[in-house]
Amino acid sequence: MWNRSGKRSGGLTARILAIAALTAGLWMAGCGMPGAPQPPSLNLPQTVNDLKAMRTGNQVDLRWTMPRRSTDQLLLKDPLRVKVCRTEAAPPSCDLATTLYVLPGVGGSFRDELSSAQASGKPRALRYYLLLENERGRSAGPSNRAPVVAGTAPATLNGLQAEMHKNGVHLRWTTLPGDETPVRLHRHLVTPAAGKNSTALLPVEEPLEQNLLVSEGALKGSALDKAIHFGNVYEYQAQRVTRVVVDGTTVELAGALSAPVRISARNIFPPDAPQELVAVAATDEQGAQSIDLSWQPNTEADLAGYIVYRADVGGDWQRISPEAPVPGPAFRDAHVQPGHHYRYSVSAVDQSGHSSSRSVETTESTPEN
Numbered sequence: 001m002w003n004r005s006g007k008r009s010g011g012l013t014a015r016i017l018a019i020a021a022l023t024a025g026l027w028m029a030g031c032g033m034p035g036a037p038q039p040p041s042l043n044l045p046q047t048v049n050d051l052k053a054m055r056t057g058n059q060v061d062l063r064w065t066m067p068r069r070s071t072d073q074l075l076l077k078d079p080l081r082v083k084v085c086r087t088e089a090a091p092p093s094c095d096l097a098t099t100l101y102v103l104p105g106v107g108g109s110f111r112d113e114l115s116s117a118q119a120s121g122k123p124r125a126l127r128y129y130l131l132l133e134n135e136r137g138r139s140a141g142p143s144n145r146a147p148v149v150a151g152t153a154p155a156t157l158n159g160l161q162a163e164m165h166k167n168g169v170h171l172r173w174t175t176l177p178g179d180e181t182p183v184r185l186h187r188h189l190v191t192p193a194a195g196k197n198s199t200a201l202l203p204v205e206e207p208l209e210q211n212l213l214v215s216e217g218a219l220k221g222s223a224l225d226k227a228i229h230f231g232n233v234y235e236y237q238a239q240r241v242t243r244v245v246v247d248g249t250t251v252e253l254a255g256a257l258s259a260p261v262r263i264s265a266r267n268i269f270p271p272d273a274p275q276e277l278v279a280v281a282a283t284d285e286q287g288a289q290s291i292d293l294s295w296q297p298n299t300e301a302d303l304a305g306y307i308v309y310r311a312d313v314g315g316d317w318q319r320i321s322p323e324a325p326v327p328g329p330a331f332r333d334a335h336v337q338p339g340h341h342y343r344y345s346v347s348a349v350d351q352s353g354h355s356s357s358r359s360v361e362t363t364e365s366t367p368e369n
Helices: 010-030
Strands: 050-057 061-067 078-085 095-102 107-113 126-135 139-142 146-150 159-167 168-174 183-189 210-216 222-225 232-248 249-254 260-262 273-283 291-298 303-314 330-333 341-350 362-365
Touching: 050 146, 061 126, 078 107, 095 107, 107 273, 126 232, 146 232, 146 249, 159 249, 159 260, 210 222, 222 249, 260 362, 273 341, 303 330, 330 341
Parallel strands: none
Antiparallel strands: 050 061, 061 107, 078 095, 078 126, 126 139, 126 146, 159 168, 168 222, 183 210, 183 232, 232 249, 232 260, 273 291, 291 330, 303 341, 341 362
16 A cells, blocks of 8 residues: 555554454453452441440449451451540540450440449439441541449438228328429339239239339328339338439439338228219109219229118118129119108228228108109
8 A cells, every 4th residue: 555655554554453362352351340449348346336325323334245357348457446435525525444355246334433433423414435446546437325323323212111091002201392304113023912812903914113203202201102002011112312413414423222112902991982872763654763873983993893781860870782792883763652751871892801981971852643
């Protein structure tokens, strides 16, 4: 091939074709090669998100779960350096409590001993958090914050007493002048209900352990535990509890537990006397006369029924209802005579056989035939 100058151009063409072939070969080879190199892993442990703290006396117990992977989702193998921080401010402020080395994927724990300054004074928030560092001392950030209450623990509660009340167990204790600190009652079920004659104030199976926080009655030094079962034996302890809101969460600092008191929950109280007894004379289509009685129902959970009494004017009271208690708040006296004046009264009886006093009497007369 010749160009316009009369010189052959075959050499140039050959070189162009060779370069094109080489480029195509490199492009085809690149299809099977890995992409651009990735940056090396930072090897930062994932942060802890389940740190919990609980203060007892002047000690704070911390528990958490160590991560298994790094922030790059690589499995961690070597022990991790854990810095335990405490602060009355917010991170990154850190009063270093200790440095630990903990294996990945296991449960971590640490007990911190509070200083005299941290364990005294007014109640205030004290926050704990963890920093997990790699071998270069770098961290992916702090863990969740686990708050406790710093300051002086509430005074021990003294003088706890328990006595039976018709609606439950009445608890009393010695109060401190002007002290409105809430009180937490701890109830332990010592023995289960004894036999079929036991009557529950609440018809549910009760747990062995139960707690009751008393806020409104703390200043008066009393509380009523209604959630008991008659026939059981209970043991109570109590402690004052300081409560502080930290980061939107209520945190408690409890004082020492009181001496225990034990009580047998026996039903020794009769029901209340029925109220608003009304008597109305009636005559049916056949001319038979009767007097219908009605009253407000009692609200006792262990109520068995009612007993109805009748007396002539100036006469003695006699029971006119059947031997079994009347189940509902109504009764028809069908054994009346025309032209008589009667007095009526009603009493309530519980499942243990305790009978109330009689209600306020009411009177009614039957018409003459």
